[in-house]
Amino acid sequence: MTYIPISPMERDAMLKTIGVKTIDELFKDVPAKHRFPELKLPAAVTEMEAAADMDDLALGNESLRDLVSFLGAGAYNHYIPAVVDHILRRGEFYTAYTPYQPEIAQGTLQAIFEYQSLITALTGMEVSNASHYDGATAVAEAVNLAYAQFRGKRNRVVISPAVHPQYRAVVRTYTQGMGIELAGDDARADLEAGPEALGALVDDNTALVIIQYPDFFGRIHDPAALIEQAHARGALVCVAANPTALALLKTPGELGADIVVGEGQPLGIPLSYGGPYLGFFATRRQYVHKMAGRLVGETEDNRGQRAYVLTLTAREQHIKRDRATSNICTNQGLMALASAVYLAVVGRSGLRQVAELCFHKAHYAAETLGKLPGFSLCFSAPFFHEFSLCCPKPVQEINRHLLEHGILGGYDLGQDYPALKDHMLLAVTEMNTKDDIDALAGVLAEVCHG
């Protein structure tokens, strides 16, 4: 089935206007020996068949509709109000391009402007861009900003080992071959050490210090001291924050951060096996010219109406080309819209409720599980909605058992941190009931006996 609305008659009339006899003639510039290859693809199916085939494929997954999940580690199972997808399904939003023509794109532009406003409100920062691909690439772009800010003269980036391992991996990828030295990116480091320990790694060559808040293990450390230390050396500080936690916690802005980034998925975006998600990126006004990505600003049209446009475009690839801070072009527009609708509809009290539910339930779970014979909590720091549980058996083995009981267990920290062999990172959200948690405890208790 195709979506081509041209009948053979119309095609012939068009060929005549063009002045050729066949469509094939239009391709004479293509080297003949490679022209018109036979593609070995399955025969085309109609929509009806495709719908059924995709249903079958989807049924090949066990989804969080069927399983009770305690898996987090950077992607969280939150409730998404129905209204979010209802708005995303409006063709006016999802079938538009980047708003290059503001006269006929004010819907998108105002929506981004509001998204920027919501992100600054949440993070306590002054400016936000229109999005990055995800939390990991947003962190990497923070490195770019800092590197550019010091005109490449500071080559050291300090990153906490308690930053998400995949975020650190992406920073390594992005910075490879640039002569940037990554300090602190060591999975064998002392994980009990608070952020202050990182301070020792900051020197006068340091462009940026990166921490996560709450960190990868769910812990909430007060980063104020570290930020002071970093600033004393002239370095910038980037905080990768969980946006749900920011409903409760002091904002990175208050705490002195220069850049706040993070994964926006918890704000109304489906898990979708890892994407598309949303990298948010906020900073202080003074760095706005170094910031990557689209930026929407308020203005007026020639009828005296308040309106919005893409602004400071001179930073971007289409103008600055090889001297642009980033190459980003297509971003996560629709996901930014999803998060804005989410934040609007849960609002001030709803987001706080979600955050508190996460907090209380995670603490109930930690307390319940930490008391199970053979299990123990691994860190003592305050935490938000994720915590590390030291287990009496390999995590994979435990998870296999849990799965038999319809429970998706936590993340195996041993894959990333040798010292955390047999440690499981568990996430608890508003989606987990007390019964779920008690059931988890029940199965874990069994496993330990087995």
Add this chain to the structure above:
Amino acid sequence: MTYIPISPMERDAMLKTIGVKTIDELFKDVPAKHRFPELKLPAAVTEMEAAADMDDLALGNESLRDLVSFLGAGAYNHYIPAVVDHILRRGEFYTAYTPYQPEIAQGTLQAIFEYQSLITALTGMEVSNASHYDGATAVAEAVNLAYAQFRGKRNRVVISPAVHPQYRAVVRTYTQGMGIELAGDDARADLEAGPEALGALVDDNTALVIIQYPDFFGRIHDPAALIEQAHARGALVCVAANPTALALLKTPGELGADIVVGEGQPLGIPLSYGGPYLGFFATRRQYVHKMAGRLVGETEDNRGQRAYVLTLTAREQHIKRDRATSNICTNQGLMALASAVYLAVVGRSGLRQVAELCFHKAHYAAETLGKLPGFSLCFSAPFFHEFSLCCPKPVQEINRHLLEHGILGGYDLGQDYPALKDHMLLAVTEMNTKDDIDALAGVLAEVCHG
């Protein structure tokens, strides 16, 4: 959770403007002894809980996503192109009222006008109204039209026993106490007899003759002779047609019908356990003033633009009150829209394809099943996509077996027609593959041996 957007502060300001102190004061006209009853309802849940609860309830059903279905009997499992629901989900359509204010309802009005046009094209008639509740009530309204047409002077309605039993039941309900004599409404009648046999029942007191096309058993009889007979007696003829079949078959219009009604559910409307569906109703121009329901006509606005309005409203309840042909007010607007989108997107060739697939697959099924030892086809007339199979065991018992194999068997005709004990009415559509049919045959063969 409520949807009330008024804060306590605002409420108080409003009460002040009204001149009362509390909301309760607004209800002083309500007899005190019954005021403010305590309703025993379950505690309110939030959206998140409601979503989960409804998911659970829905999982309490075995749906046609899980089962292979051969059940029809008035509601058919057809493929619904994705685009249909995408358009239905537009708030502009589904959250509007009946288009009483045409200046701001041209979307609905033009959509209905097009629906009317599609129905007349399909049925071969001259005018269509904007919908009835379902096929059954559309048949009952045809009786009203005919009764009104003869100003109550003809009191006999002839209805074929091969009209859907539930449609006949609804006609009985609607006509009770009106002194209308229903002839032919006899489940013990000779079901082999063609439409001509009905002719014998038509007399000079007959207002209307009602047949189904294809009939309840799926059979296609040429009704031309009966229609001639009826017309010779001055009676009107109503044909209740399956709209999918009309892609293939001579239109009732061509065949001389005066009224064509039917169940529009096959045209892109989900099965939804029986509703909401769509009663379509078309007739000849001369009866338009007696027709019930909304009617949209073309006109112009005061800017010279082509536009549409509700017209001939003087027929309706809000003007004619007790002398209106029908009391219908709210109809099936959104379902009419669904059918119009469906017809538009499958179009001339697609609907014909659907009809042919139904036809060929049903005939393959009939041939395959009819040859199974112990089974036989019960009628010899040509049929469309439904046929009656005479079974060696009670239908309920067979269906229980089929269900164990994930197959939803056919309709037990014995419930309605004593002579058809152990007869199953099977429907086959484009949704059934050859494999499905062969699997059905396999299980039936087993059942017969067991």
Add this chain to the structure above:
Amino acid sequence: MAKIIEPTLFELSSPGRTGVTFPQSDVPPASLPENLLRGILPLPELAEVDVVRHYMRLSGFNYSVDAGFYPLGSCTMKYNPKINEDTARLPGFAATHPLQPIETVQGNLVMMYTLQEWLKEIAGFAAVSLQPAAGAHGELTGVLMMRAYHHSRGDAKRKKMLIPDSAHGTNPASSGMIGLDIVQIPSDARGNVDLASLRSACDDSVVGLMLTNPNTLGLFDEHVEEVIRIVHECGGLVYGDGANLNALLGIVRPGDLGIDLMHFNLHKTFSTPHGGGGPGSGPVGAAAHLVDFLPAPIVGIVEEGTSETPPLYGFIDPAHSIGRVKAFHGHVGMIVRAFTYIAMHGADGLRQIAEYAVLNANYLLARLRATFPVPYDRICMHEFVAEGRLAGTDIRALDIAKRLMDYDFHPPTNYFPLIVHEALMIEPTETENKATLDAFAEALIKIAAEARTEPQLLHEAPHKTPFGRMDDVKAARELVLCCWLPPQDGK
């Protein structure tokens, strides 16, 4: 020739273009009955993109609750929560066939049974049928039940239905449709049923009274119990038109007042969307003495549960049922939405709905009574009726309604109820905020001023909508009711 703003599907069609296509057949072909086949199938030929764009453009011509304030009196145009749209589309509900064995659809049946129970509790009835498709269909069901009740008692002479003059047109139409004679009962000066007239109409030929309370003036009848007593005393029954139940949720149960039977409009009170004209859903509740007459079947427990197994839900035919009023079991898609809605509200939430619906209406009344005449001016329920006339001007309600569109509001209901001249019937519902109500009141006040200073503005309104005033006469005279012509190409 009128200017075409959006061509019809038929005008957009182009020969040979296709949209959604279907698979090749996987069975051997059977031969089609040649003598029974039609010629041309004159449907349009369009691609999917053509269809989408067409309906996108059409949708842009509509006003809707999702877009703004829609105070259409008597229609309860409240906001329709989006979650309801999702629950109704769950394949577990939407992909079930009405004739499946009950064992395979216990989810549907539990839900329907529970909704019956909830509606009974909310309105004070002994049983509920979910079968009727809309309010008027509920009325038809109700009047048939009333007559059947009398007949069952050997009382066949009752032929008169009493209907207040403020009633909605469907009330007399429903009664007229089954052959009853209508007796109109006037309203008194305070908008109540006129007791004297009622008394004098009541005799042993009365089937009953169709009572809308609060009535279509938005007023709670101050003698409702007396009214009901009078009808009952002559042996008649009282039917409640439940279109205005939104004002009564948790405030009073119609059954407790003595109403014998009533329809609910799920598409008003319980927020299932109106769909541009439907579908609705009009369940009927009945007091104990009428339960046996409800349409067949209703959902019930057909096998009691045990401590281990839940009960089995199925269908039960009431003993003296009037029969079926439609095929299958009612508008289940709407039932899912209403169920979701009630579950989310609970008893307190329902009462708040009524409270705020009434608060909002009285607030608007308070803001507007100085500007527009309000003939029955007392504390109203969920709506009130003003007169769209302004002393010293030739402005009519219609002009005001059309001018409101220029302020981006949907107009109130016009010219109904019939007992108010130039009626403007305003029902804000509980889902509107104060800012919206204020803006609406201010627009109306401004329009009243315009009526004096620039009456043409109103006579020629609307100006800012995509379409202007319509030529209704042309439509009725020319009666162009469809737009296809047999195509010329003979295909």
Add this chain to the structure above:
Amino acid sequence: MAKIIEPTLFELSSPGRTGVTFPQSDVPPASLPENLLRGILPLPELAEVDVVRHYMRLSGFNYSVDAGFYPLGSCTMKYNPKINEDTARLPGFAATHPLQPIETVQGNLVMMYTLQEWLKEIAGFAAVSLQPAAGAHGELTGVLMMRAYHHSRGDAKRKKMLIPDSAHGTNPASSGMIGLDIVQIPSDARGNVDLASLRSACDDSVVGLMLTNPNTLGLFDEHVEEVIRIVHECGGLVYGDGANLNALLGIVRPGDLGIDLMHFNLHKTFSTPHGGGGPGSGPVGAAAHLVDFLPAPIVGIVEEGTSETPPLYGFIDPAHSIGRVKAFHGHVGMIVRAFTYIAMHGADGLRQIAEYAVLNANYLLARLRATFPVPYDRICMHEFVAEGRLAGTDIRALDIAKRLMDYDFHPPTNYFPLIVHEALMIEPTETENKATLDAFAEALIKIAAEARTEPQLLHEAPHKTPFGRMDDVKAARELVLCCWLPPQDGK
């Protein structure tokens, strides 16, 4: 003060109003870390209805493919089939967590593996990674792979990336971002890569060439094989910017031409919608010698199947991978859509896409070349670039673009590619019908006439859109980038 057409979410907010709320906690409360808590959470306070109406109104200000013709050159704004939106939302896909054990997500993994295979086959590569998030992200991935390849061969001196002057800005930006030096290669008079310049730029310091073919003029390079040979001869690699693959589906496989690696834009060629700016998806394909450098991980078979059991799909790290380019496994939501789309098209359908995309572009070119200068005028592929100037007028491309809006068309891309003055880059795509193309051509021809008769009409355009021309300078000067202010109420 500018007139506010639609208030912001913050302006609509009202203290104490709530939208979606959450259940009470069912666990004993833990004590919050008081010293770490924030003060005010300055988010708006809105009801669901407020939110819906706000976004309804905003959506009405947008032009979109669903609404009309969107010939935005280089962006391939084709119609997005609705079925793809449904398949991507199936809970089986949308509700899976990226870190689930692979045994529980074989549906996802089979699908991703199959899409990798299909993309390999369509473009002629040995392996594909689905990880990159968009075209530019694919480019970054590609240039990192190119450098890693050279380094792996002990060749660390290569620092120069050759980029034709017609290239998209992301090409130089991607190379610049990883510290490469860009050498711009001019185009020849026929719009091809200038061979002489290319030859003289090629030496052993060259990492490679970033080639867009068809290029951003919409032209297929007449010496593409020669271009590739020249780069290969100096030891460089050729990166293909696959943004324009729509023209080549089933026509020629970039890999067959000698392209070493390339990104796909699923959000162009394979019709995943643009979302008002994203998300996209930019898989990268690599020839055999580059497979080991792909981002980690890619989807592969980790346990072969048997006659009874299917293979087990999982993740495999390429031997010399450049590492991860993002968290998790790519934009799976977009991958489902592209998979659905390709499955529905098959080989023949894909070729038709290219054929009709090219037919439509050449048809528009034929209809417009008499009206607007076309600097590189030969048979084009899926798009072409005209100049938006008209002799004897002071009209600019921008004026024409804005005026097109009054005819209800989205304008073409302006001012890109940079090598054409006043560029109007027109890409109709294959999903537009002849009537639309004709109407568009006629509108442009009419605008050209207006440019001579009523130039003000163009200078001041658009007139019929909800907003007029923007003051870009004010935006950049005042830099108002967000709209919230700490609320005054201290809550």
